[in-house]
Amino acid sequence: MRTTGDQQLVKRINRSVLLRLSRAQPGLSRARLAQESGLTKSTVTLLVRELLQEGWLHESGAPVADGAGRPSTPLAIDVGVRALAGIEVGVERMRLACVSLQGALLHSDEEALEDPSPECVSRQSAALAAQAQRALAARGLRLAGIGVGVPGAVDQDSGRVRFAPNLGWRDVDLLSPLSAALQAARVGDVPVQLQNEADAAALGEYEFDVGEGGAHPGSDTDPLIFVNCDVGVGAGIVLNDRLFVGAQGMAGEIGHTILEVDGPACSCGRRGCAEAFFGSRALSRSGSDPERAARFLGVLLQNLWVTFNPRVIVVGGASCANDPQLLARACDAVAQYASDAGLPMPQVRAARYGALAPAVGASAFVLHEYLRPLHPAAHERQARQTKKNRRASSAPAA
Numbered sequence: 001m002r003t004t005g006d007q008q009l010v011k012r013i014n015r016s017v018l019l020r021l022s023r024a025q026p027g028l029s030r031a032r033l034a035q036e037s038g039l040t041k042s043t044v045t046l047l048v049r050e051l052l053q054e055g056w057l058h059e060s061g062a063p064v065a066d067g068a069g070r071p072s073t074p075l076a077i078d079v080g081v082r083a084l085a086g087i088e089v090g091v092e093r094m095r096l097a098c099v100s101l102q103g104a105l106l107h108s109d110e111e112a113l114e115d116p117s118p119e120c121v122s123r124q125s126a127a128l129a130a131q132a133q134r135a136l137a138a139r140g141l142r143l144a145g146i147g148v149g150v151p152g153a154v155d156q157d158s159g160r161v162r163f164a165p166n167l168g169w170r171d172v173d174l175l176s177p178l179s180a181a182l183q184a185a186r187v188g189d190v191p192v193q194l195q196n197e198a199d200a201a202a203l204g205e206y207e208f209d210v211g212e213g214g215a216h217p218g219s220d221t222d223p224l225i226f227v228n229c230d231v232g233v234g235a236g237i238v239l240n241d242r243l244f245v246g247a248q249g250m251a252g253e254i255g256h257t258i259l260e261v262d263g264p265a266c267s268c269g270r271r272g273c274a275e276a277f278f279g280s281r282a283l284s285r286s287g288s289d290p291e292r293a294a295r296f297l298g299v300l301l302q303n304l305w306v307t308f309n310p311r312v313i314v315v316g317g318a319s320c321a322n323d324p325q326l327l328a329r330a331c332d333a334v335a336q337y338a339s340d341a342g343l344p345m346p347q348v349r350a351a352r353y354g355a356l357a358p359a360v361g362a363s364a365f366v367l368h369e370y371l372r373p374l375h376p377a378a379h380e381r382q383a384r385q386t387k388k389n390r391r392a393s394s395a396p397a398a
Contacts, residue, residue: 014039015047016371022057022077023102023371029072048075055081055142056101077101082144085132086204086362087125088197089113089150091166091231094121096128097359098136101144101367103208107135108356116167118174126181133187143190145370147362148178149197151232153249159194162249165268166232195365197358198252199243202226202236203368204361205314205352223310226351227254227301228358229319229326233275236361237308242372254304255279259296274300278326280318293319294326298333305334305346316351316358 017037021028028036034044051057058078063071079100088095090113098107109131114124125148133143152164159175175194182192195203202224209221226236233255237244245251255275256268263272264282276282277296301313320327331348338345351357 011047014043015051018044018047018051019056019077020371022075026076027060027074029074031072033075079104080140081142083136083141084144084147084363084366085129085136086147086149086200086359086364086366087128088200088356088358088362089121089125089148089167090197090358091116091151094124094128095356095359096132097353097356097363098132099208099360099363103204103360103364105353105356105360106139106141107132108359116169118169118172119177121167122174122177122181125178126185126187129182129187130185143188145191145193145363145366146182146187147193147195147200147365148174149195149200149358149362149365150174151197151230151234153253154194154196154199154245155249156245161194191366191369193362193365193369195243195362196234196236196245196249196252197361198226198228198234199236199245200361200365201228201316201351201357202238202314202361203243204357204364205312206238207364207367207371208352208360221312223308224312224314225304225308225310226314226316226357226361227304229278229280229297229315229317231280231318233279233317235304237310239308243368254300257300257303259299278319280322283319283323283326290323290326291329294329295333297326297330298337301330301334301348302337310346312347312349314349314351314357316354318355320350321355 018033021033021036030044030048031041034041037044048057055078057075059073060076061074063073079102083098083100083106085096085098092113094111094113096109097105099105109128111128114120129146136143150161150164151166152169153162155162161169161172161174163170175192179192205226206221206224222238222241224238228234235252235254237252256266256270256273258270258272259274259277260272264276265271266273266276278293282288283290283293304313315327327350334345334348353360
């Protein structure tokens with residue numbers, strides 16, 4: 001019986017409950033946290049003390065009397081100690097974003113992709129992360145974790161990139177060379193998470209959403225779909241407070257869904273794929289038809305709407321950045337489909353963080369894993385990688 005492991009899991013769960021409550025309802029006291037969470041007051045007192053010491057929470061005001069007249073100190077997420085970093089490995093560019101625990105953008109950077117090989121991507125990512133860490137340190141902040149978004153399917157159990165066709169990757173172990181490169185760049189022993197870029201962007205829109213009156217992040221946006229129209233086209237899906245990635249991490253690979261039989265040729269060898277209509281490379285070609293591309297984007301959004309019935313569809317990527325009217329015309333098409341069916345259309349909007357959406361989302365994935373206990377396999381993988389990194393950093397130089 002793994003008593004110690006079970007106790008640590010229970011502790012992680014309880015900590016995540018308190019952090020999520022503190023994000024959703026800033027100003028709760030220890031007594032209110034105990035009441036809202038169902039945990040004992042002694043457990044809450046112990047865990048809050050740890051979270052204060054680690055810089056996750058802070059006492060946000062002077063004590064006030066509770067309902068029984070006793071002094072009670074309000075608590076809130078501390079945005080002055082920890083920060084998160086996210087890196088988007090794009091087909092042509094790499095982008096980095098650092099955000100606070102509440103999603104405020106603190107630092108960003110962008111570079112051309114030097115080389116698509118996993119080793120070079122790892123080194124370039126590590127260099128960006130090291131620069132970001134120095135920028136955060138200058139503001140008195142420490143890096144709590146790094147997320148990396150890639151344009152391909154990621155196996156959450158193994159941490160391998162199953163397939164990233166626009167980078168020429170298949171069954172690639174990116175986590176190991178990335179962790180080694182971060183160690184070599186002296187970034188330190190920080191958690192590293194790997195995720196598909198569109199999935200990450202969906203989490204950024206979800207985790208850093210605040211509804212009216214400061215409502216629970218994501219409370220008005222679940223289910224949420226993020227559609228990323230870049231060189232490739234993909235979707236991230238948040239469903240029931242979790243990423244929906246499918247059995248093999250392939251959910252949301254919509255770029256090669258067929259929108260027109262015998263349509264334009266696609267890079268995958270098929271014809272009529274979504275990517276062939278409104279991927280950024282397709283739109284940049286001489287003779288491309290923006291009006292037609294917008295209509296087909298509208299078709300795709302309508303299909304996602306009737307398939308998943310989301311509250312919100314967010315659309316971003318280079319295609320939309322290069323042609324601001326693309327999404328507007330696609331929304332008109334969705335509105336017409338809704339009118340024809342006599343149904344109200346879902347909310348469709350542009351990405352809140354613009355071109356940085358996948359990078360911000362990668363940082364949100366780190367936070368997402370803090371706030372929800374890791375899948376056992378993922379947790380064990382992260383623990384093994386951490387031990388490996390520590391052994392490497394303590395080994396004597398050759």
